Every structure is written in structure tokens, then in C-alpha cells.
Amino acid sequence: MELGLPTIYLSLLVILLGGASWFIFRQIIRTRAVEKTLSSLRTKLNTGKGDAQDYYELGSIYLDKKIYSQAIVQFQQALKAKDLVVGENTALIYNALGFAYACQEQYDLAMRQYKEAIKQKPDYVKALNNLGFAYERKQMVIQALGAYETALNYQPDNPTAQKRADSLRKRLVSTER
Numbered sequence: 001m002e003l004g005l006p007t008i009y010l011s012l013l014v015i016l017l018g019g020a021s022w023f024i025f026r027q028i029i030r031t032r033a034v035e036k037t038l039s040s041l042r043t044k045l046n047t048g049k050g051d052a053q054d055y056y057e058l059g060s061i062y063l064d065k066k067i068y069s070q071a072i073v074q075f076q077q078a079l080k081a082k083d084l085v086v087g088e089n090t091a092l093i094y095n096a097l098g099f100a101y102a103c104q105e106q107y108d109l110a111m112r113q114y115k116e117a118i119k120q121k122p123d124y125v126k127a128l129n130n131l132g133f134a135y136e137r138k139q140m141v142i143q144a145l146g147a148y149e150t151a152l153n154y155q156p157d158n159p160t161a162q163k164r165a166d167s168l169r170k171r172l173v174s175t176e177r
């Protein structure tokens with residue numbers, strides 16, 4: 001009996017260390033893949049052989065790394081690319097650009113980009129939610145509610161828009177009293 005308890009503890013320790021090692025290994029592999037992609041995109045764009053998709057991908061990597069100023073530059077370059085097809089792709093870029101500005105608390109610039117994304121693709125629910133968020137940060141409650149309600153018109157089961165719209169309606173009702 002005395003030998004069994006230390007064996008159980010040692011087994012649990014080995015299992016925990018093995019599991020932790022597996023997760024660390026997976027994270028290292030993912031990080032290396034991102035860094036490899038980052039390096040190849042930088043090289044490709046520095047040689048002038050990149051296209052709008054490459055700029056967008058590089059900007060997205062910078063967003064993930066929270067390097068917002070570099071992400072903004074890449075998204076702006078994507079919008080200037082000669083091969084850019086106006087439409088849904090453009091809307092994605094404008095939304096990402098707005099997100100980068102919002103992360104820097106530049107909500108006026110973010111709102112401008114979100115509106116442009118919605119202009120390119122009127123049923124772009126993610127951009128509508130983001131626009132609502134930016135309006136909220138600027139204390140523009142009525143406009144925020146309008147953005148969320150528009151999102152709900154396109155996607156009635158959108159949990160973000162539903163939650164934020166309900167919250168804003170309650171806030172408006174309490175301020176009217």
C-alpha cells in the first residue's frame with residue numbers, strides 16, 4: 001500500500017508533464033509556421049512581387065501579433081494594390097483596417113473604415129458589429145443600437161448584436177426616465 005501511493009503520484013506527474021510538453025510542442029510548431037509565413041511574405045513584398053492577398057495576410061499576422069501600426073500600413077497597401085477586386089475582398093480589408101484603428105482607440109478612423117466595408121458589402125455582419133462597438137466607445141448610443149439592429153436584420157441569431165442591442169435598449173430606457 002505504501003509503495004502504491006508514490007507510484008500513483010509519480011504517474012500523475014509524468015502524465016501532466018507529458019501533456020504540458022505536447023501543448024508546448026504544438027505551440028512551438030504553430031509559432032514557427034507563422035514566423036515562416038511572415039518571413040516569406042516580407043521577402044515577397046520587398047521584391048515587389050506581392051499582391052493584395054499578400055498584403056492582407058501580412059497585415060493579419062501583424063494584427064495577431066498586436067503590431068497595429070504595421071498592420072494598418074499593410075492593409076492600406078492591399079487597398080492600393082493593382083490586382084484588388086472591389087467587392088467582398090475589399091470589405092474584408094476595410095473591416096480589418098477598422099479593427100486595427102479601433103485597437104489603437106482611433107474610433108473615428110475605425111468607423112470610417114467599417115462604413116466603407118459596409119458600403120462594399122451591405123450585409124457584412126461582422127463590420128456592422130464592429131461599427132456598433134466603435135459607436136459605443138464614442139458614446140453614440142443611438143447609432144450603435146442602429147448598427148446592431150441592422151446586423152440583426154441580416155442575421156437574427158447573432159449573439160453579439162443581440163446582447164449589445166439589448167444592453168443599449170435598457171440603457172436608453174433608463175436614461176429616458
